[in-house]
Amino acid sequence: MKNPRLALTLLFVFVFVDVLGFSLILPLLPYYAATFGATPAVVGLLLGANALAQLIGAPILGRLSDRYGRRPFLLLSIAGTVVSFLLLGLARSLWMLFFSRILDGLLGGNISLAQAYITDVTTEKERARGLGLIGAAFGLGFIFGPAIGGTLSAGGNYALPAFAAAGLAFLNLVGVFLWLPESLPPEERAEWARSERTAVTARALVEALRRPCVGPLLQTQLFSALAFSTFETIFSLFAQKRLALDARTTSYVLTYVGVLVVLVQGVGIRWLSARFTDKQLVFGGAGLLALTLLAWALTPTLPVLLAVLAPLALASGVLRVAISSALTKSVYPEEVGGTLGLSASLNSLARVVSPSVGGFLLGSVGAAAPGILGALLMAWTVFYVWRAVLFVPDLACPAPRRWTT
Numbered sequence: 001m002k003n004p005r006l007a008l009t010l011l012f013v014f015v016f017v018d019v020l021g022f023s024l025i026l027p028l029l030p031y032y033a034a035t036f037g038a039t040p041a042v043v044g045l046l047l048g049a050n051a052l053a054q055l056i057g058a059p060i061l062g063r064l065s066d067r068y069g070r071r072p073f074l075l076l077s078i079a080g081t082v083v084s085f086l087l088l089g090l091a092r093s094l095w096m097l098f099f100s101r102i103l104d105g106l107l108g109g110n111i112s113l114a115q116a117y118i119t120d121v122t123t124e125k126e127r128a129r130g131l132g133l134i135g136a137a138f139g140l141g142f143i144f145g146p147a148i149g150g151t152l153s154a155g156g157n158y159a160l161p162a163f164a165a166a167g168l169a170f171l172n173l174v175g176v177f178l179w180l181p182e183s184l185p186p187e188e189r190a191e192w193a194r195s196e197r198t199a200v201t202a203r204a205l206v207e208a209l210r211r212p213c214v215g216p217l218l219q220t221q222l223f224s225a226l227a228f229s230t231f232e233t234i235f236s237l238f239a240q241k242r243l244a245l246d247a248r249t250t251s252y253v254l255t256y257v258g259v260l261v262v263l264v265q266g267v268g269i270r271w272l273s274a275r276f277t278d279k280q281l282v283f284g285g286a287g288l289l290a291l292t293l294l295a296w297a298l299t300p301t302l303p304v305l306l307a308v309l310a311p312l313a314l315a316s317g318v319l320r321v322a323i324s325s326a327l328t329k330s331v332y333p334e335e336v337g338g339t340l341g342l343s344a345s346l347n348s349l350a351r352v353v354s355p356s357v358g359g360f361l362l363g364s365v366g367a368a369a370p371g372i373l374g375a376l377l378m379a380w381t382v383f384y385v386w387r388a389v390l391f392v393p394d395l396a397c398p399a400p401r402r403w404t405t
Contacts, residue, residue, distance in 0.1 A: 004121040008130055010180050011114050015137040017172050018081070018110050021165035023145025024152070025088065029097075032158040036094040044355070049098055051348040053105025058348065061109035062116060062341025066334050070117045071182040073109070078176060080107025081169040089162035105348075111138065112344040116337040119328040120183035128273035128281075128325040135321055136266030143258040146251070188333075213330035214339065216388035220282060221323050221343050223381040225350035227293060227374035228316050233351070234358035234370045242367035243302055253302075257309050264317030272318060278326035279392075283385045285319030288312075290378035297371025326389075 025032075030043045038046065065073040084104035091097050111134065118130040149161040239245040239253065272281060292312035299305045324343065331339050361369035 004126075004130075007121045007180070007183070008118065008133055010175070011117060012133050012137045014172050014175060014180070015111065015114050015134050016141050017168050017175075018078070019138050019141025020145045020148075021081070021085065021141075021168035021172075023142045024149035024161045024165045024168075025085070025158075026149075027146045028149055028153050028158050028161055029101075031153075031156075032088075032091075032162075033094065033097055035156070035158065036091075036097065038094055042094070046097060046101060047355075048352050050101040050105040050108070051351040053102045054108055054348040055105075055345045055352070057106035058109045058112055058344040059338055059341035061107070061337075062112050062344075063338035065113055065116055065337040069182050069184050070113055070120065070337070071176070071180060074113050074117070074176050074180070075173065077107050077110045077113060078169055078173045080104060081110065082166050082173060084108075085162050085166035085169060089159040089166060091159075109341060109344065112340040113337065115324055115328075115340045117180075117183045119336045119340075120333075124329055127328060128278065128321055129270045131324050131328075132265040132269035132273075132317075132321045134265075135269075135317060136262045139258050139262035139265065143255055143262070211330075212392055214327065216384070216392070217282075217323055217327050217330060218339075218343060218346060220286070220381060220385055220389060221327075222346040222350065223377055223384070224286060224289065224316075224319050224323070225347045226354055227289065227377045227381070228319075229347075229350040229354035230358040230370045230374045231293060231296065231312070233355040234362055237359070237362055238367050238370065239305075241362065242299070243305065245302065249302075253305070253309070256306065257313050260310055260313035261317045264314050265321055268314070269318065269321050273322075273325070278322045278329065279385075279390050281318050281322035282326060283382070283390050285315050285322060286378055286382045286385050288315035289319060290375050290382055293371050293378060294375035297368040297375065 029046060033043050033046050061073050061077060081104055084100045084107075087096060087100035087103070091100065114134055115131055118134065119127065122130045148164075152161040152164055235254065236250050239250045245253070276284070288311055292308055292315055295308045296305070296312060299308055324340065327339055327343060328336050357373070358370040361373060
């Protein structure tokens, strides 16, 4: 692509609109499902269905994009989102709700495909900043989406937010079709389509776990996702049980966290990536996340909570961007999409496991238990990163091949 800055701007807008549409409906799904007689257990399955489907779909879409180009699969992914939200709005039974969420998960690799596109059009030096912009767009979408969705659903009209989300996804589809060219030059696509590294097989994807640069980063991604997902999914219950916060105050606190994450990934990561390597940022982010999760678990008051959440947001934002950036530099260029898809798959796995574990601990052991477990997991992760990531020589990683457009 001749203008990487234009590509970054377009992708920022597309990811923001995509996440805005998704977050319009996400907080309303339990209430929507309840109108069809869903029990709490069934609602839990509905919320996990999308993540389980993405666990399967994201690596496959990413690997196909390595083989045949990013643009066609971005279009396919966004088209799947349009159809899934239309089905959600038209749902007349519980099974239609499940079908819409599963379809969106199988084809919903928008974020990892956008990350792969950014990898194609940026240099290694610019990589973390570009990926940070995607994280900032993601955070902005989650700040505004729930409020807009709540307004649209006034009076129990849960279909309207679904149709609004479908409309936003359709605008994204048109935008990508009209303005976003393919990031991979034809000669690269022709070469990569013949490469064994882009084969769409479980063996080709899992093989990455055995490499000295890639496997430890993916395992670090899983550990940190498990710890932080526990915080994300249990926070509202923690705020109610430990601090007696009402729903409105909790939503304000979560918005505050969202703003902090946007600032870290949109602004802070540029300053940090210019001064530290990706591996150093992964190590530092893991250590800070361990400390702040422990502090969160022991928080006695709302002012202390607000103070703790600032470094916690910094740690999670830096860790996500640094791991993704390091992954793109640790594989051959023709493997980037599949590797980022595998990373997204691990995030999905964490979102399936963490709510159940965190909810059990909070209900059976105490409000501090989920945070303490997350802190212990991240303490182990710090040791693991020190041993398996920080001092692994770059010579152990494949040398990326760049091209000009």
